[in-house]
Amino acid sequence: MNDLTAVDVLVDPDETTLRHAHAWNARMRESVPDGFALDASHRPHITTLQRYVRTADLDDVYDAVHRTLAATDTSALSYQAVAVKHADWGVPGQGLAVILLRPGPQVLDFQAALLAALAPFTRSGGTAAAFVTDPGEAISDSTLDWVDGYVPAQIGPDRYTAHITVGFATLDDLEAIEAEPFDAFAVRPAGVAVYQLGNSGAARTLLRSWPVPN
Numbered sequence: 001m002n003d004l005t006a007v008d009v010l011v012d013p014d015e016t017t018l019r020h021a022h023a024w025n026a027r028m029r030e031s032v033p034d035g036f037a038l039d040a041s042h043r044p045h046i047t048t049l050q051r052y053v054r055t056a057d058l059d060d061v062y063d064a065v066h067r068t069l070a071a072t073d074t075s076a077l078s079y080q081a082v083a084v085k086h087a088d089w090g091v092p093g094q095g096l097a098v099i100l101l102r103p104g105p106q107v108l109d110f111q112a113a114l115l116a117a118l119a120p121f122t123r124s125g126g127t128a129a130a131f132v133t134d135p136g137e138a139i140s141d142s143t144l145d146w147v148d149g150y151v152p153a154q155i156g157p158d159r160y161t162a163h164i165t166v167g168f169a170t171l172d173d174l175e176a177i178e179a180e181p182f183d184a185f186a187v188r189p190a191g192v193a194v195y196q197l198g199n200s201g202a203a204r205t206l207l208r209s210w211p212v213p214n
Contacts, residue, residue, distance in 0.1 A: 004052045004123055005196055006130040006147050008203055009065055009114055011046040011077070011212075012191040013164065018044055020185065021099065021164050024084065027177070028097055028167030035168035036202065041132075043195070043203040044164050046079065046101065046187070049114045050150040050197065052126035062194060062208045064117040069192055072113065074212045076106040079162055079187040086174045089200060090142040095174050096200060098163035101187060108157055115155060124148055132196050132204035143199050165201055 013021070021044035029035050036042050053061050079101040086095030126147060128139035154160050169177070189212045198204035 002055055002129045004126045004130045005055045005058060006126055007051055007053055007058075007061065007207070008045070008047050008195045008197050008201070009049040009051075009118070010193055010195060010203060011048060011189045012193055012209070013044060013046060014188045014190050016185070017081070017164070017187045020081070021166055024097070024099060024166040028169045031169035031173040032094060032167070036200070038166070041198070041202070041204050043206075044166075045193075045195070045203045046162055046164055046189075047154075047201065048107070048111050048192075049118065050147045050154075050201075051118055051122045052124060052130055052147060053118065053121045054123060057121040058207065061118060061121050064121070065114065065192070065194055065208070066210065068110070068113045068117045069210055072110050073106065074189065074192075076104070077110060077189050077212070078104040079107065081164075081182075081185050081187055083182050084166070084177055085163075086169070086171075086178070089168070090140055091168060093171055094168045095171055096165065097167055097169050097174060097177070098165050101162035101164065103160065103162040105157075107162065108160065111155065111160060115151065122151075130197075132198040132202075137199060139199055143197075143201065146201065147197065 193209035195203035
C-alpha cells in the first residue's frame, strides 16, 4: 500500500454543465486528437481541495468530508461559468483548457471548512505512486507540484480559481477560442465526492460520494 494518496474533494456539476463540458472537450480534441476524453475515468468536476493524505487515514478523511458537508447549506453553493481559459501544463505548443467559474461566497466558506477538517490527515511530498496511472504513464511534474502547492496557492477569495478542466488544445487554437464571445451560465452542484487523482488533475477513481439535495 502506498503511504500517500492524492485526493480531490470535488463538486459534481449539474447535467446542463456536464453537457457544456463535454461539448468543449470535443472541441479541444479536434485541436489535439490524442488529448484525453471526458469519460468515466476523467470526470468533469469542480475541484474544491486537493491534498496528499495518508492512505491509512482515508476513512477518517471521508468522515471529515461528511461532517463538513452536513454542516454546510449546500443549497447556497453556486458558481457562474464566465470564460474558457488555459494554463501552461508543461506540454510544448499546447495549453490545458478550462471553463473558468466565479464561485459564490458560500463555496469559499466550504473550502475553508474542508481545509480545516482535513488538516490532521494531510502530508506533503507525494510521488507518482499517490496517483492513478495507466500502463506506462508518467505523472507530470506539473501535476505533482500542483497538488503539493494547492495550499496556499488555491485557497481563499484572492487565490482560488474554480474551474472545470476540458482538455488540451494547441496554443494557436486556444488564442482563437478565448477571443470568441462566451455565453455565461449558472452552475449548480449535484453532489460532492472524493476521488483519487490522475495526471493533469483528472478525477480518476471514485473513493466516496454524497448527493447534494436540489
